Amino acid sequence: MKCEHIAELLPDYLEGRLSADQHHNVEAHLEQCADCSEEVVIWRKLSLLPVDQPGPESRARFEAMFEAYQAGRSNPPADDSHQGKRASTWNWNVFHWLRSPLGAMAWSVTLVAIGVFAGLRVAGPKPPSPDLAAMQSELTSMKQLVVLSMLQQQSASARLEGVTWSTREQQLDPQVLSALLHTLRYDQSVDVRLAALDALSRHSRQPQVHKGVLDSLQQEQSPLVQVALIDLMLEWRDRDAAHRLQELEQTPNLNPTVRQRVEWAKSKLN
């Protein structure tokens, strides 16, 4: 048997798909032909090459992309065609945004943060050096800058990302807090407002946040956000809770579910 004949059979031989006869013929040829037998060896060695594994942040990135996509979808476009067109390219924008200079900066900051964090873990419980402390504070202010600029984005999903970013910091700059409060009050997307509420709820000890969040209940129109605010009011044991609930209850056309929640909250207060 010649090499050309083997060439036809080799791929099946490698997968063990040949009949006993053909298999035997190929083996007989391989014993005599160095080139063909080397191909078989190389084929087997290929499986020993290392498998490339994605980085640990890949899953988180997927989740962010997924949430951003869903958030983009939950904002149906208005009637005018320009808006419609924008919404249809929206999801692409999310992805491209991640690659834009701002997105790249955001990712770089995350990576630096991961690096600093890993470095700190490796360094153990030793007190951080002044250099490291300076670097950390610089990093924090950079992150906050990123959050601030993300909250200004056109697309809801980008703003949502910005809010999610802010939750990664223990301490937030007053400027970021007020930007979040502004988002909670005025953002058009319910998802973004809910995320902002969630982010702010971690900073309830700051009087500015406490008051700002609960004051937003007055003008909030979405039942989802209203219910979340009522729950938060109970959780925080707000002194004015009874008064605020009373006010809300008098709102004309209040959603029945929200009304029920108000009743329930009042019963909890008493």
Added chain:
Amino acid sequence: MTLAPDEDLMLQVRDGAGETLGVLFDRYQAPLFNFYAKLTGNRTLSEDLVQEVFLRILKYRQSYRPGTPFRAWIYQIARNARFDHFRKSPREMTFEPEMLPPVIPTDSAEEQQELELLQRALQQLPEEKREILVLCRFQELKYEEIAALLGCELNTVKTRIHRALEELRKNFHQLAKGTVLKKAQAAGNIPPRGGRHEV
């Protein structure tokens, strides 16, 4: 407990249960990443492309038809995503071998060196040949699946595999020869070409 087939999960995603996509992501992110990394040698780009694949699945989920093997479908999307990317930025087409992970040390140093050479030989293959070897050897796609993916006959796939393997062997040989020469030079047996012998 048996795992739900990919196709069932994809139908759930198509019918609105978007969260189920997370399960498919967990199943496919590593193989897809490996596919891209072996083809491009660039980790960052490979991670971007994996995300792009899942974004496309979300966007085009309505186009998934019951009965379509999910694996074939996702690799189709993965190939398209790669083509589209390189169409937009063809300069990145070149392989970036420095991004590859080092070969894991094996028992013998010789074996390890062989694997490193093999990795380099694979990188030197033209894109098309590298792809077919990656698909059947690393992604473990069956020849029939590859034929459907590339839109060609089963026999064509086999011929292409053989040609790729042939070229891989030649590359490997070339590299191995170079290494032996270098080693000999290092040992002082053969003076470097045009170089002076320093004592």
